[in-house]
Amino acid sequence: MTHVLHPAEGGANEPSRIARWALWVGVAFLGAVGLVLLSLLILATGNRNLYEPYYTPLFFVNAIVALALLGVIGGIAWRLGARRRSKKFGSRLLVRLAAVFALAGVIPGMLIYVVSYQFVARSIESWFDVEVEGALEAGLHLGRATLDAWSAEWTAKVRASAVQVSAQPTTSDATAPLWMEHIRDALGADDLTLWAGNGRPIAAAGPLRYQLSPEPPPPEPLRIAATHGLATWVDGLEEPATATASTPVARIRVLVTVNVRQPGTLPGVRYLLATKTLPPTFVHNALSVTQAHREYQERALAREGLRRMYIGALTLSLFLAVLGSVLLAIMMGNRIVRPLLLLADGVRDVAAGDFSPRSMLHGKDELDGLTRSFADMTRQLADARHAVQQSMEQVRAAHASLQTILDNLTAGVIVLDESGTIQTLNPGANRILRTPHPIQPGTSLDDLLSLQGLAVCVRQRFEALRSPREEGETDHWEQSFELAMGHALAPGHDTVTLLLRGAELPGNQQLIVFDDISHVISAQRTKAWAEVARRLAHEIRNPLTPIQLSAERLERKLWADLDEGQRAILTKSVRTIVAQVEAMLRLVNEFRDYARLPAAELRPTNLNVLVTELLGLYAQEPSGVSVVAELDPACPLIDGDAQQLRQVLHNLVQNALDATASAGRADGAHPVVVKTQWLGSVQRVRLSVLDHGTGFADALLQRMFEPYVTTKEKGTGLGLAVVKKIADEHRARVEACNRYRDAELVGAQVSLLFTTGQTGPAA
Structure with missing residues (x-):
């Protein structure tokens, strides 16, 4: 059997498939029930025992099943109409196929129904012909006349024998078996029994003599015999003849009174019962004629009901046949259109970009094969799109990675x-x-x-x-x-x-x-300046001392030979030479210190302690600018060289004092602030020196830590360069910026950020 299979179990079409199978199973069940009930109804029309008690319930149950099937067909027709109104693909073809198959079943069925209706109606009328009824009546009267003649003849013989017995003087209960055998042989009776008036058996002749308690005569014949001296009846003709049962035994029975004398008593009344079996052929024919006459009379009385019964059975048969043809039409039409509907839905979904697994039919015809080919094509398209999506995802991931790299x-x-x-x-x-x-x-x-x-x-x-x-x-x-x-x-x-x-x-x-690469050039420039400073310190320092000594010697040698005016000129010139030599020595020493700055010896150092010690040196600052500290007690120890850090603090504080004083703010209200701060989020300690000077020029902010870059008239430009070099030795970062308050420049700030692995405060 062809059926629909889905690529994925438990998919979205699973409920509809279950509903469709449930519908067809229900239709098949109703059809089977209708056929069974129709069969029972047909059997009831040929069997009177089924016809009388069960015909009406069977008829109504068949009608209910037929109505249920009609409802199913109506529902399917409504769905077809709904599909047709909604202009779904294949609805016209499905409706047309259903109509063609339905007409192919309905038109021949209706023709057969009309012919059968006329045949059944005319046949039933022909059953009740007058000649048939007369023949049955004549046969019945003939049977009854024959039975009456045999009964009269047999009764006369038995009565004559009873009269003869009553006339014999030797007749008694003791001799009853003898004379009863004689009478039985003379009459050709089957059995003879002698009964007392109270119903007690006295004697028997024939097969009954071997029974201890023979069957007594019925009370009604016994009463008639007591009254009239004679009673006759027939047993065995009351049972109806059937096709399967054997012919019943029918007997003519005669009950007559007999006078019997007992020794020493008056004659007493006895009852002699004689039995004669009727011929089996006669009994069978008589029962058949009686049964046929009875059924004829019953069906003649129920002629109209019988006609309705047959017409009803015929109509139900036609109705079930029509329903079956319509259902077959719908099923065949659906079977033909279903592959086309699947293909249409699949094409529409694929056109909309839905490449999900398609339903397919696993039949053997070409349309089912087409659905499988379409499902394979859709799967290949889905795989291709998935591969494209994966490629796009990889491209996007690569683009995102590239963008992340570029951003960082x-x-x-x-x-x-x-x-x-x-x-x-x-x-x-x-x-x-x-x-x-x-x-x-x-x-x-x-x-x-x-x-x-x-x-x-x-x-x-x-x-x-x-x-x-x-x-x-x-x-x-x-x-x-x-x-x-x-x-x-x-x-x-x-x-x-x-x-x-x-x-x-x-x-x-x-x-x-x-x-x-400004910082690279700056580092190269710093390295070059260090080399220049080293060479200058070496080349210039050596001649400075002889120059100073020679000038002092000249002053001593020429002092005595010169007058007062010339001596003054000589003294002033020598002092000028000595002062310039000393200035040159200081410059050379600074060059030497910058070029030969020793490597830092890093040990755990407390910045707060260094700042406190240094501020003691600036307690009595002659410039009038005070120095204050803002120390964070949470600052941990850092790895540093205390001597070099003191030099850094000294350089920064001195620059801040000079900047504040040159700005005209040596009034005590604008102190230089030395500040420490623990930055827990980045695990760093910040050391800052804040002044209230005129700030840094924008052109110097990028080069202020290079050698010989200064804003002071007499500065060498090596102070901040030394700070930068010491900071590099301590793996610290140096920052310089201007400070603003309400968009107004209020000073500058230089900070060093030291990295530390500790999180707790210094001891």
Whole structure:
């Protein structure tokens, strides 16, 4: 049997399939019940015992089953109409097939029904013909006349024998068996029995003489015999004849009175019962005629009911046949249309982008094979789309990974189209370029005033890259570029040194990767200055002492030979030489200290203690600027060199005092603040020195920790460079910024951030 299979068990179509199977099982059950009941109804029409008590219930049960089937067909027809109204694919074909199959079953059925109806109606009328009824009546009268003649003849013989017995003087109860055998032989009777008036058996002749208690005569014949001296009746003709039972035994019985004398008594009344068996053929014919006459009379009386019974059975047969043909039509139509409906639904779903597993039919015809082919095609499309989705997911994951990498790169990345418009950039690009507003994709480099020089440089390098290259030349370019941090390239503006790299991408796109190498250049410059300082300290220190000694010797030698005026000039000149030599020595010593700064010996150090000790040196500051401390007791110990950290604190505090005093705020109300702070979230200790000076110039913020960069008139520019070098030795980060309050500059701040693994406060 062809059936629908689903690729996945328990799928979405499982409930509908169960409902459909339940419907067809119910229809089959109702059809089977209807056929069984119709069979019983047909049997009842030929069997009177079934016809009389069970015909009406069977008829109504058949009618109920037929109505149930009619309801099922009505429901299916309504569903077909609903599909037709909703213009579902295949509804017209299904309705047309159902109508064709139904008409193919209904029209021949109706023709047969009309012919059968006429035949049944005319046949029933022919059963009750007048001649048939007369023949049955004549046969019945003939049988009764024959039976009456035999009964009269037999009664006369028995009565004559009884008269003869009563006339004999020797007749008595004791001799009854003798004379009864004589009478039995003379009459040819089957049995003779002699009964007393009270119903007691006295004697018997024939087979009954061997029975201890023979059957007594019925009370009614005994009463008639006592009254009239004679009673006759027939036994065995009351039972109806059947086709299976044997012919019953019928007997003619005669009961007569007999006068019997007893010795010494008057004659007493006895009853002689004689039995004669009728011929079996006569009995059978008589019973058959009687039974036929009785049934004829009964059916003649129920002629109209019999006609309705047969017509009803015929009508139910037609109705069940029509219902069966309609159901068969719908089933066949559905069987033909179902593959087309599956294909139509599948095509619609696939067109909508649904490639879920398709239902298929596992039959052997071409349409079922087409559904399987369509299901295989859909599965292949689903696999292909899944592979594409996986590829897209991998592409998206790769893109997300690439974007994450770009977002976390310290270098800047910009992708331009061939017209110079920015397509993509990472946060590092905005961080390095430091434009007034973040750069957005879709912006051209030429539209950014601060990046116009960069745009010209990039355009020139890509034009050169597109020109014919000789063998061995690279397919990318690299160049350093000085970018001014401002709106114009003007002297005094801070600049950033960028290392640019460029390459062409598919689609005429241009890739620019750049990094801020200012700190690298600064480190190189610091290293170079250290080397210069070392050489200057070596080359300049040696001649300074002889120069000072020679000047002092000249003063002593020439002092006696000069007058007062010349002596004054000589003294002033020598002092000038000595002072400049001492200044040169101090500068050389600073060079030496910067170049020969010893390696830090890191030990657990308490910054709060160092700050407290240092502030004791500035208790009586002659500049009038006070120094205060704000110490965080939660600060843990750090790994540091106490001597170098004291030098750092001294340099920073001295610079802060000089900046505050030069700003004219040496009034005691604007102290220099030395502050420690424990940053638990990042596990760092911050040491900050805050002043109330004029702050740092923007041009110096990027280079202030390089050697010989200073704002002081007499400064060497090595103080903060030493701080930076000591901070590097302690793996600390140095930060410098201006402080503002209500958008007004109030001073500067220099901070060092020390890393520590401890979380508790210092002991």
